[in-house]
Amino acid sequence: xxxxxxxxxxxxxxxxxxxxxxxxxxxxxxxxxxxxxxxxxxxxxxxxxxxxxxxxxxxxxxxxxxxxxxxxxxxxxxxxxxxxxxxxxxxxxxxxxxxxxxxxxxxxxxxxxx
Amino acid sequence: xxxxxxxxxxxxxxxxxxxxxxxxxxxxxxxxxxxxxxxxxxxxxxxxxxxxxxxxxxxxxxxxxxxxxxxxxxxxxxxxxxxxxxxxxxxxxxxxxxxxxxxxxxxxxxx
Numbered sequence: 001x002x003x004x005x006x007x008x009x010x011x012x013x014x015x016x017x018x019x020x021x022x023x024x025x026x027x028x029x030x031x032x033x034x035x036x037x038x039x040x041x042x043x044x045x046x047x048x049x050x051x052x053x054x055x056x057x058x059x060x061x062x063x064x065x066x067x068x069x070x071x072x073x074x075x076x077x078x079x080x081x082x083x084x085x086x087x088x089x090x091x092x093x094x095x096x097x098x099x100x101x102x103x104x105x106x107x108x109x110x111x112x113x114x
Numbered sequence: 115x116x117x118x119x120x121x122x123x124x125x126x127x128x129x130x131x132x133x134x135x136x137x138x139x140x141x142x143x144x145x146x147x148x149x150x151x152x153x154x155x156x157x158x159x160x161x162x163x164x165x166x167x168x169x170x171x172x173x174x175x176x177x178x179x180x181x182x183x184x185x186x187x188x189x190x191x192x193x194x195x196x197x198x199x200x201x202x203x204x205x206x207x208x209x210x211x212x213x214x215x216x217x218x219x220x221x222x223x224x225x
Contacts, residue, residue, distance in 0.1 A: 042217040
């Protein structure tokens with residue numbers, strides 16, 4: 001398995017509180033991604049990063065922000081959590097075309113907003 | 115915008131029979147097509163992939179075929195076993211910033 005660690009793995013939080021999920025990789029891969037997975041929607045991209053301090057939005061970025069201050073860490077922040085953000089969040093990494101495009105996923109973070 | 119349609123959404127087959135899942139993509143510039151298997155409560159894991167310059171790839175009981183003209187690719191699992199029960203996702207990749215996933219197929223293997 002690719003060296004990807006997500007934390008926390010499980011979290012219950014209250015509506016309106018800020019939440020930060022962390023993704024840490026040991027592979028020195030250039031690209032990092034945050035996806036959310038919900039029944040009937042598959043995997044939807046929230047934000048991605050293509051280098052330190054280089055990030056861009058995905059298809060469901062509203063209500064989320066990200067930061068990447070080091071190659072190995074990619075943080076996802078919910079500034080004010082809502083019940084619609086209850087989901088499973090997966091971090092993923094890729095070296096891009098230089099290594100054949102393969103995307104590896106972390107183990108997931110289960111977030112419940114009550 | 116670009117999308118990937120995956121069918122069927124659920125599939126039930128008898129143990130030992132074959133299973134086929136099909137994906138259709140819209141972006142003709144897509145050049146890499148991975149398939150992921152996700153067991154309940156686990157992460158998606160890559161099981162096989164194919165690049166646009168290849169028409170078919172096989173790995174033991176799993177194979178993937180690609181038809182670039184029709185813009186579709188399929189996952190074939192032969193001699194299905196109980197451990198094949200999972201959700202399978204296809205994806206079409208144009209670049210590291212343009213990866214579109216299908217909505218998934220829940221495969222159940224009947225004993």
